Amino acid sequence: MTPVVLGVVIVLLGLFQLARGFRARRSPVVIAVTLLCFVLAFLCWVMSGAQAQSMDLVRLLQQTVFLATPLILGALAGVLGERSGVVNVAIEGQMLTGAFAGALVGSMAGSLGAGVVGAVLAGAVVGWLLAVFAIRYRVNQVILGVVLNAAALGFTGWAYKALMQSDTQRYNSPGVLSPIRVPVLADVPVVGPLLFQANVLVYVMYVVIVALQVVLFRTRWGLRTRAVGEHPKAAATVGIDVLRVRYVNVVVAGGIAGLAGAYLSIGTIGPFTENMSAGKGFIALAAVIFGRWSPRGAVGASLLFGFFAALQTLVGILQGPAAVPSSFLAMLPYLATILAVAGFVGRVRPPAASGEAYP
Helix, strand or coil, X not given: CXXXXXXXXXXXXXXXXXXXXXXXXXXXXXHHHHHHHHHHHHHHHHHHHCCCCCCCHHHHHHHHHHXXXXXXXXXXXXXXXXXXXXXXXXXXXXHHXXXXXXXXXXXXXXXXXXXXXXXXXXXXXXXXXXXXXXXXXXXXHHHHHHHHHHHXXXXXXXXXXXXXXXXXXXXXXXXXXXXXXXCCHHHCCCHHHHHCEECHXXXXXXXXXXXXXXXXXXXXXXXXXXXXXXXXXXXXXXXXXXXXXXXXHHHHHHHHHHHHHHHHHHHHHCCCCCCCCCCHHHHHHHHHHHCCCCHHHHHHHHHHHHXXXXXXXXXXXXXXCCCCCHHHHHCHHHXXXXXXXXXXXXXXXXXXXXXXXXX
């Protein structure tokens, strides 16, 4: 009966929205309640016919954080770019280049730390290319991002076959970053195993989340960034160097996306594989929209997408009633992406000057 009751709750919320509508402040809460009811109903339905009698929710949440980490970093890169007025469609290419450089540099230098630095620099280089062509030459930013993604896919694919496959031991054996257990905090029930038993890249992600939130909304540079993204001409009249702000932010955003790429390779499996980003950059871009162009919102949206991906794996193992097709489960994160882009979060307004060339 649990799925039936929760389904009725969802239908009632939908009918109320159609009849009268919720206030803008309550919409995020209503969306969260609806998603929670759907997920609980779905899990109960799966478990009703599964061979296992229980599921490890802590493990499910750990898998969610594991899968959401590159999405969070990619989404933060997108937020920083768009807040500056530059649409960063090239997140996918920055992540892929970062993953490749992390594995290559880590293998050749024999140091995972060097691999992380190489990944960040590689992502920053792609970000610099985006900045140069979008800001200086005023190339359409969406088309430019698609071209950079294709270029990154082609370059890393060629280099993978030319270097890594010919001599795997030398060019593609970087190793994997080991988890670091934080004393005391790791012993906290649920939260400890979930957040404080991870590799260093996850802890760096925590720092990036807090730093970006503070910088954007509590510092002079953040005020200038938001001014440039909303009204660059007005920002220029008060002495702000619009082009400099955009250049710096887009390059830094590329470095953050490169860090996400490092997590895909040396942060999880070690060796680089062709096209290992597998569309995660585009999901991160959707998380930017879903999160209303704010760091906190982007993190929440990325966690939601990561949860869908983790749920796919869990349900595939449990094999509930009617044997849910794996193809249906595989599409869940992408379905969530489509709903986000289509306006599932309601009417959202991007930065006014996002995607517009200046001057």
